[in-house]
Amino acid sequence: MRQSRIKWHIVVFLAPAVLVYTAIMIVPLFNTLRLSLFTEVDQERVYVGLENFRTLFGDQRWSDSFWNALGNNFWFFFIHMLVQNPIGILLAAILSNPRLRFSAIYRTAIFVPTILSFVIVGFAWKLILSPIWGIAPGMMDAVGLGDFFQPWLGLEETSLTTLALISVWQFVGIPMMLIYAALLSIPDEILEAGECDGLTGFSAFWKIKLPLILPSIGIISILTFVGNFNAFDLIYAAQGALAGPNYSTDILGTFMYRTFFGFQLQLGDPHMGSAIASAMFGIILIGVCFYLFAIQSRMRRYQF
Amino acid sequence: MSMKKLTAGLLATTMLVGTAASAQDVTLTIESWRNDDLILWQDVIIPAFEAENPGIQVEFTPSAPAEYNAVLNSKLDAGSAGDLITCRPFDASLALYEAGQLTDLSDLEAMSNFSSVAQSAWQTDDGSATFCMPMASVIHGFIYNADAFAELGLEEPTTVDEFFAVLDAIEEDGTYIPMAMGTADQWEAATMGYNNIGPNYWRGEEGRLALIAGEQALTDPEWVGPLEQLARWGDYLGRGFEAQTYPDSQNLFTLGRAAIYPAGSWEITGFNAQADFAMGAFAPPVPNAGDECFISDHTDIAIGLNAASPNAEAARTFLSWVGSAEFASIYANALPGFFPLSNAEVTLEDPLAQEMISWRSECESSIRSTYQILSRGTPNLENDTWNASTQVIRGAETPADAAARLQEGLASWYEPQQ
Numbered sequence: 001m002r003q004s005r006i007k008w009h010i011v012v013f014l015a016p017a018v019l020v021y022t023a024i025m026i027v028p029l030f031n032t033l034r035l036s037l038f039t040e041v042d043q044e045r046v047y048v049g050l051e052n053f054r055t056l057f058g059d060q061r062w063s064d065s066f067w068n069a070l071g072n073n074f075w076f077f078f079i080h081m082l083v084q085n086p087i088g089i090l091l092a093a094i095l096s097n098p099r100l101r102f103s104a105i106y107r108t109a110i111f112v113p114t115i116l117s118f119v120i121v122g123f124a125w126k127l128i129l130s131p132i133w134g135i136a137p138g139m140m141d142a143v144g145l146g147d148f149f150q151p152w153l154g155l156e157e158t159s160l161t162t163l164a165l166i167s168v169w170q171f172v173g174i175p176m177m178l179i180y181a182a183l184l185s186i187p188d189e190i191l192e193a194g195e196c197d198g199l200t201g202f203s204a205f206w207k208i209k210l211p212l213i214l215p216s217i218g219i220i221s222i223l224t225f226v227g228n229f230n231a232f233d234l235i236y237a238a239q240g241a242l243a244g245p246n247y248s249t250d251i252l253g254t255f256m257y258r259t260f261f262g263f264q265l266q267l268g269d270p271h272m273g274s275a276i277a278s279a280m281f282g283i284i285l286i287g288v289c290f291y292l293f294a295i296q297s298r299m300r301r302y303q304f
Numbered sequence: 305m306s307m308k309k310l311t312a313g314l315l316a317t318t319m320l321v322g323t324a325a326s327a328q329d330v331t332l333t334i335e336s337w338r339n340d341d342l343i344l345w346q347d348v349i350i351p352a353f354e355a356e357n358p359g360i361q362v363e364f365t366p367s368a369p370a371e372y373n374a375v376l377n378s379k380l381d382a383g384s385a386g387d388l389i390t391c392r393p394f395d396a397s398l399a400l401y402e403a404g405q406l407t408d409l410s411d412l413e414a415m416s417n418f419s420s421v422a423q424s425a426w427q428t429d430d431g432s433a434t435f436c437m438p439m440a441s442v443i444h445g446f447i448y449n450a451d452a453f454a455e456l457g458l459e460e461p462t463t464v465d466e467f468f469a470v471l472d473a474i475e476e477d478g479t480y481i482p483m484a485m486g487t488a489d490q491w492e493a494a495t496m497g498y499n500n501i502g503p504n505y506w507r508g509e510e511g512r513l514a515l516i517a518g519e520q521a522l523t524d525p526e527w528v529g530p531l532e533q534l535a536r537w538g539d540y541l542g543r544g545f546e547a548q549t550y551p552d553s554q555n556l557f558t559l560g561r562a563a564i565y566p567a568g569s570w571e572i573t574g575f576n577a578q579a580d581f582a583m584g585a586f587a588p589p590v591p592n593a594g595d596e597c598f599i600s601d602h603t604d605i606a607i608g609l610n611a612a613s614p615n616a617e618a619a620r621t622f623l624s625w626v627g628s629a630e631f632a633s634i635y636a637n638a639l640p641g642f643f644p645l646s647n648a649e650v651t652l653e654d655p656l657a658q659e660m661i662s663w664r665s666e667c668e669s670s671i672r673s674t675y676q677i678l679s680r681g682t683p684n685l686e687n688d689t690w691n692a693s694t695q696v697i698r699g700a701e702t703p704a705d706a707a708a709r710l711q712e713g714l715a716s717w718y719e720p721q722q
Contacts, residue, residue, distance in 0.1 A: 043403055061683055061716070131544020132552050154488050154546025156700065241370070242687065244490050245546065246695055261374040264491070265675065266684035267399055268377060 088175030122237030333386030414627025486548025508670030518720025
């Protein structure tokens with residue numbers, strides 16, 4: 001008796017995940033890509049090839065909005081990388097110190113904002129920073145910095161950075177946890193060996209721990225990249241779909257939402273919206289590929 | 305024992321439902337963005353209708369104003385929308401009609417209770433079909449804290465110069481923020497700013513229609529004028545107005561911290577409930593003493609019939625009732641600030657609402673300049689006006705530059721302006 005070549009148990013076990021993932025992720029994704037090749041003329045859907053993309057990148061008005069949103073997106077990501085990773089590493093390093101008491105409480109407290117809804121975070125920070133009822137002006141007054149208070153969310157120069165920092169506040173728990181886990185997995189033998197060679201304190205951190213947690217930082221960076229370029233909720237909750245002031249907080253997500261679903265008197269255009277969504281997909285794809293092939297494959301791995 | 309009781313109870317309820325259903329019971333669902341009015345519909349309007357029309361039940365199911373258009377479009381496409389659709393004015397509803405999602409209601413007798421201006425917001429461009437039954441308009445002006453005015457010895461201003469003199473006096477005194485408005489949400493700057501004071505500059509319908517016909521441009525003095533006035537507003541809006549939201553402004557005024565509120569009449573209900581001081585209202589001040597005055601009396605809300613509704617007959621009964629004098633009176637008095645568009649005589653009990661509606665006899669009425677036809681293309685003139693008004697108030701752009709930008713955007717797709 002010859003055994004059946006097909007290993008049915010593998011198919012059976014994979015099926016649920018594959019089916020669900022296909023139905024709710026892959027089909028809509030390809031449908032969006034398909035939709036971006038059409039437009040509507042007199043209530044009829046017409047195939048126009050890459051015309052929507054020509055409009056998006058060629059028409060001055062569309063392309064200005066697009067590049068503005070993309071630029072803002074990069075700034076949003078840049079602030080995240082600049083602030084979130086160092087703070088995440090610092091917090092993890094402090095938490096992993098065995099002499100720190102109540103570390104479980106700190107860990108939980110720092111992680112809690114991550115599980116809050118964007119709407120709550122946006123609303124709470126809007127209130128905190130409100131020039132009228134917020135506690136920020138009062139607190140700054142109390143320490144003599146009252147004159148430095150500005151309506152940060154309402155100024156073109158500062159609003160995007162402020163929102164990026166709010167987002168960092170919300171999500172700093174995730175890099176902290178991942179790096180914390182990586183730090184804990186470093187065997188004591190290595191650190192002790194280092195100690196014998198005279199590496200203690202800071203130099204032990206720079207020369208031993210940091211290289212060992214680099215893969216974690218890579219993963220965090222790519223997760224942040226994908227999250228930031230898909231971001232929408234916080235901006236929408238805090239600044240509305242027009243992403244004011246003067247589009248200074250407009251990122252690809254809000255630009256796509258406005259175009260796809262319409263806004264106020266502007267009617268929705270699902271086809272141009274899909275074109276923007278496809279462009280977002282392309283940008284994220286390029287970013288992830290760059291990480292996978294250029295960075296991760298070169299990263300050294302250590303086996304303990 | 306208890307099982308038996310349960311069964312009996314279930315049987316009894318089934319029978320009850322059975323009898324009710326046999327009286328050709330129909331439930332109509334209304335889609336709306338007016339979630340503020342939910343209680344009013346449930347407690348006043350719907351019972352009044354149901355009392356007269358046994359067998360038709362009505363359910364009011366509003367969604368959030370900002371999401372309404374998107375939610376409604378998705379529901380209509382999916383076939384899950386209610387029988388009756390609350391209509392936004394102009395193109396949003398026109399698009400629904402052209403897509404065959406709203407029914408032509410021109411043949412309803414009650415439609416004759418409305419003037420052609422009232423119907424214009426829900427008609428095809430050639431006026432051949434009216435697809436929503438007009439319900440109400442909103443009037444713009446300024447609501448002020450009458451106690452504060454009395455305390456500072458101020459009078460209602462009638463000209464722009466008097467208006468700024470009043471603002472200066474309030475600023476000088478320092479007790480109150482002169483005017484409560486922020487630019488964080490942007491729309492107030494255009495709706496309660498630009499389109500509130502604008503009709504006095506562009507002479508209401510005259511200028512609005514000339515703009516649509518391409519005879520005037522947004523860079524003409526009558527269209528730059530309101531932006532120039534807005535540019536002066538920034539100094540009187542209080543600290544941090546750049547991050548002040550719409551609810552912030554409402555609260556600043558009702559808490560008595562600000563003296564003047566650039567308003568739409570829909571605020572009246574909320575203000576009556578919140579403010580514990582006397583309030584008054586004045587129409588937008590005219591540029592020169594003795595000028596004819598114009599107000600924005602904007603057709604805002606109507607109700608139409610979902611073409612896919614299985615209960616069209618009952619829905620038409622409801623719509624005819626909406627067009628009646630009875631509904632106009634119930635609605636206008638239950639919601640002071642939403643003024644009936646119907647020709648029927650309606651007396652308003654609320655003094656503030658009565659004050660605002662009285663402007664109709666003193667001034668010429670017009671609607672918001674950006675709403676009809678001009679916001680059809682991309683870039684969208686209404687959205688651009690939000691942005692331009694905000695920029696001008698914040699002092700980030702000069703009125704002339706902002707007007708030039710608006711004109712350029714409009715001319716890029718609107719032929720009569722090219």
